[in-house]
Amino acid sequence: SQKIEQNSEALNIQEGKTATLTCNYTNYSPAYLQWYRQDPGRGPVFLLLIRENEKEKRKERLKVTFDTTLKQSLFHITASQPADSATYLCALDGDNFNKFYFGSGTKLNVKP
Amino acid sequence: DTGVSQDPRHKITKRGQNVTFRCDPISEHNRLYWYRQTLGQGPEFLTYFQNEAQLEKSRLLSDRFSAERPKGSFSTLEIQRTEQGDSAMYLCASSPQGGFTEAFFGQGTRLTVV
Numbered sequence A: 001s002q003k004i005e006q007n008s009e010a011l012n013i014q015e016g017k018t019a020t021l022t023c024n025y026t027n028y029s030p031a032y033l034q035w036y037r038q039d040p041g042r043g044p045v046f047l048l049l050i051r052e053n054e055k056e057k058r059k060e061r062l063k064v065t066f067d068t069t070l071k072q073s074l075f076h077i078t079a080s081q082p083a084d085s086a087t088y089l090c091a092l093d094g095d096n097f098n099k100f101y102f103g104s105g106t107k108l109n110v111k112p
Numbered sequence B: 001d002t003g004v005s006q007d008p009r010h011k012i013t014k015r016g017q018n019v020t021f022r023c024d025p026i027s028e029h030n031r032l033y034w035y036r037q038t039l040g041q042g043p044e045f046l047t048y049f050q051n052e053a054q055l056e057k058s059r060l061l062s063d064r065f066s067a068e069r070p071k072g073s074f075s076t077l078e079i080q081r082t083e084q085g086d087s088a089m090y091l092c093a094s095s096p097q098g099g100f101t102e103a104f105f106g107q108g109t110r111l112t113v114v
Helices: none
Strands: A003-006 A011-014 A019-026 A032-038 A045-051 A056-059 A062-067 A072-077 A086-093 A100-102 A106-111 B005-007 B010-013 B019-024 B031-037 B044-050 B053-057 B065-068 B075-079 B088-095 B109-113
Touching (some): A011 A019, A019 A086, A019 A106, A032 A062, A032 A072, A045 A056, A045 A062, A072 A086, B005 B088, B010 B019, B019 B088, B019 B109, B031 B075, B044 B065, B044 B075, B075 B088
Parallel strands (some): A011 A106
Antiparallel strands (some): A003 A019, A019 A072, A032 A086, A056 A062, A086 A100, A086 A106, B019 B075, B044 B053, B065 B075, B088 B109
């Protein structure tokens, strides 16, 4: 079965720096991959989607890369702010878009 | 439409009782998903509806769990004979028809079984 790995340790960075989060997967070839943000006690909020034939996607301070050979996606937040502190989840599509498989998330702490 | 709505936000129940949660998706979305999330873990897929049809159900889902989506609008998730292991956040999400679309999540229902 497919396995999605995200760094379970919290990532602590200084305000203004670039945060880079990693999502690795095995036993699967997704058609696309998504990144979500989740704040404590709230549902995930969609951030970015990247298809298997795309190498990179950007949205404001966010950038996602997708390497289907390495089976890895990197999620970057440039010029990070304390308000970016949250848990970030990656998700892969399931069969026929009937479901999404989520990683366990990485908690990001941006210190002022 | 303000997004996906879930009710209640919190539910405390005694072990053995039945509970029912409601989800109102974004009105024009015909796909609806239920997920369960425990502390420190990502959301785990439970079931999927396309309109009123339940097209997929997790093999990990106990027979005590049942979901409906009458008329393809709101959905309910019922847990019968609750157990302490059912304590979790239950998330509902919806998305429009077509591939390569994101899911819009509700705020979830936090279930505590005592």
